[in-house]
Amino acid sequence: MASALEPRAYLGRCGKLLGMTAAPAHDDDHVTSNVTHDGSAEPVLIACLCAAWCRTCDDYRSTFDAVTREFGDRVRVLWVDIEDDEEALGGVDVVDFPTLLIARGDHIAFYGPVLPHAQALRQLTERGLLGALGEVRHPALVGLPGRIGRL
Numbered sequence: 706m707a708s709a710l711e712p713r714a715y716l717g718r719c720g721k722l723l724g725m726t727a728a729p730a731h732d733d734d735h736v737t738s739n740v741t742h743d744g745s746a747e748p749v750l751i752a753c754l755c756a757a758w759c760r761t762c763d764d765y766r767s768t769f770d771a772v773t774r775e776f777g778d779r780v781r782v783l784w785v786d787i788e789d790d791e792e793a794l795g796g797v798d799v800v801d802f803p804t805l806l807i808a809r810g811d812h813i814a815f816y817g818p819v820l821p822h823a824q825a826l827r828q829l830t831e832r833g834l835l836g837a838l839g840e841v842r843h844p845a846l847v848g849l850p851g852r853i854g855r856l
Contacts, residue, residue, distance in 0.1 A: 749814075749833045751776075752783040752806040752853050754794075759802045765821035769803070772826045779834055785853055793852040797845055807833040808850035814838035816846060 753769050755762030766784065773782040787799045801818035807829060808814060814833045819825050832838050 746779075747809055748779055748781040749830070750783065750806065750808045750850055750854055751780050751830055751833070752785050752808075752850075754785045754787055754799045754804040754806060755802050756787050756799075757789070761821055762802050765803050768821065768823050769826060772823050773830065775827070776830055776834070780830065781854070783853060783856060785856065790853075790856055793856055795845075795849065795852060797849060805829065806849065806853065807838065809833070811848070811850055813841040813846055813850060816841050816843075816849075 751773055753762075753765070755765070769784070770782075773780055785793070787794060803821055804816070804818045805826070806813065806816050814836075815829055815838050819829065829838070
């Protein structure tokens with residue numbers, strides 16, 4: 706297992722980050738509101754990190770697309786191939802599939818593998834939109850939403 710000091714952070718089955726959510730941010734955390742220049746809320750980024758060779762990801766794709774369509778323009782949806790888009794991942798080594806990233810701006814609300822079921826995705830997305838997932842903070846994940854968001 707790689708440490709957080711190594712170039713690639715292992716965030717796999719034994720990693721403490723998987724499925725990690727945090728308690729809602731406290732006032733002293735100074736979390737800024739992510740509002741666009743016109744005053745509307747910035748969409749929540751829902752990114753599925755998968756691999757072209759993963760059969761589970763293949764099966765999950767239609768579920769992911771159908772569920773995320775339910776949320777319209779409140780979410781920005783990306784399907785990220787970890788090999789094609791490896792540079793955007795930086796030092797994050799995704800080892801379990803599917804892995805979801807839910808973020809608003811640079812604030813990560815959820816990062817980790819999920820069961821490939823519609824209801825799991827729907828509940829996480831709803832909680833992300835409500836701000837009920839808190840914020841995940843880990844050095845290996847710094848800048849990840851921004852890099853993925855530029856794809």
